[in-house]
Amino acid sequence: MLKKGWVIVLSLLVVVTVACSKKEEVSPSPSSSEPVASVPASSSPSASPSASASASEMPLPKVAFVYIGVAGDGGWTYQHDQGRLEMEKEFGIKSTVVENVPEGPDAERVFEDLAKENDIIIGTSFGYMDSMIAVAAKHPDKIFLHNTGYKTADNLGTYMGREYQSGYLVGMTAGKMTKNKKIGYVAAFPIPEVVYTINAFTLGAQSVNPDVEVSVVWSNTWFDPTVERQAAVSLLDKGVDVLAAYQDSPASIQAAAEKKVWGIGNDSDMGKYAPDTYLTNNVWDWGPYYIDTVKKYMAGTWKSESYWGPMSTGITSLAPFGKNVPQDVRDLVEAKKKEIIDGTFEVFQGPITDQAGKVHGEAGKPLADEEILSTNWFVKGVSGTIPQ
Template sequence: MLKKGWLLVLSVFMVLAVACSNKEEASPSASSSEAASSEPAASSASASPAASPSASASEKPLPKVAFVYIGVPGDGGWTYQHDLGRLEMEKEFGIQSTVVENVPEGPDAERVFENLAQENDIIIGTSFGYMDSMVAVAAKHPNKIFLHNTGYKTADNLGTYMGREYQSGYLVGMTAGKMTKNKKIGYVAAFPIPEVIYTINAFTLGAQSVNPDIEVSVVWSNTWYDPAVERQAAVSLLDKGVDVLAAYQDSPASIQAAGEKNVWGIGNDSDMSKYAPETYLTNPVWDWGPYYIDTVKKYMDGTWKSEAYWGHMNTGITDIAPFGKNVPQDVRDLVEAKKKEIVDGTFEVFTGPITDQAGKVHGEAGKPLADEEVLSTNWFVKGVTGTIPQ
């Protein structure tokens, strides 16, 4: 769980993510299993609570829950994983939630959240750029619960939630480090915000743990989901001769481009093996279902409280996807052994001393960096080639 002291530190860096607002018109959709397919649903449906066999007389009725997505579940990545979590929650309680897709980050988002707050008890926003809109709407509806994914502003009725993806990023980096032959790895990055930066750092540290001379070249796409732009960025790295390519976006465009060049590829958010089965390695993945289920349970028994949640890998909120079919067994065994150390708490990814690109040393020898320092990361570790736009 996060300390609230890091909020002001983050604000300087996180505002850069607002650039990801180039999305389509907001598109409400009905909640159903079809929402997790490549075709978005077409109409809106308000939650209709059903009787729960586990509910007791002392509990609140089942809540009406609404989700706001930056894209569509058909992205195969970020939104897809949130939708799987939503469906898991629906199945657990026998309810139907409301989904609004393709909501741009900006003024229009506030209108969407306001409309949802009129009819729902729990309102969930799944992209960083919704933060100010959610803060404003939450203030108008103190009796409703708001959850913001990846944000840093909280209120009595507004909580934030995220997982420590840098832990899975480190394991994926180890895989890349074992598979590279020329020690040149490419990384297509989304936006220069701490979430992306510290994940790249963890990836690089993981790769260097098995191959100290590795170089990770970073190119910024400034997108969350734009396959054409992301493919172009991927090709620019492939043209430089990288023999492993990773990405931090929602689309599989980068690993598809890598597969076409017979280069090892690493996706993001969801298992992307199907997009390049011969050259796929693995990637960080999310499982939001247990968090959503826990939130509903706490709402019903009256124990929900606002918090800044940053889930550890041992909760299952973050993990790595199954290894690609061509990853050798010795590599799998090595990575799984390190995963066990992370899960049981005997290994911390960001343990000092850590040297950055400029030669500055971060952290004390043998001591993990404080959460506040990780969450405000604005530097690359030594071995990363590329700059962080200001």
């Protein structure tokens, strides 16, 4: 279930972008079964299905969302649903939602049915990519938005946020809170989105605690509390005193709380699940993006692009700190957050050394988006491998 995944360029590649650059309608050369993220894209207004219509001609659109899970997952899908509700409130409309849609033939059928009745169709899982491309080709007068994919078309765009920026801040928090320098990380799938977020997390931890070791285990799930708990316990049994996770369920931080170990959630503020041991985590706010899409549709200015938004847009951010995070730690992280938002600090700035001792990037220069989006290596300090 490669829900959010980013892309793997035959080793891993990922999606989307906030800046604007050239649209790619063909994958950068990842394998057909692996996720990738593309660089920001733009296209001419004439390519948009709504470009020829004036704002006065465009009524409020009918919008449909397809979810890989349920809004009650407390993480990824929950945040998308909050964004959907924000959009509904803004325009006074009622959108259509289809939950628990598996990737594959069933997804294509769902998208086809929705395209017959809606103007904007949004899919929030990486694995929907080929289904959406196929259906979009049959309905050139409709707009399709794919979260985390890398394939685009004249009427299909992709979108995502630079969560590695918030991931760095979460790592700083973990690095300050660990006592034995052993941090665990329950990872979802070995795709660039996950890999580069773990790298950013580790770099953040090392920036305040150079000798930190981050041990990674793979759950190969997006939402399976039982499996994710088992993975968490395997790390807790190794003695980690901070545990992070990259899944939709709070199973990992709940397991950590039972051992009185600091826990870090994912996607949505998960502090309520382990109030005494919770630190923080990255969070998403999709509402502004959905609202902007509807406005562009109504104005006749929407065009396909690959959007990869930075923290400065608010699409990705940091959840409130847990009640037991010291003030000095909060202040330190908030100061770095300001630098990231201001653009005065780059998370992936060379030289960066990986596990094998290879150096990535030039001294003093940030890695190019293409390199970040094709990350298939762990930074030095990560204990674990990336399945091929």
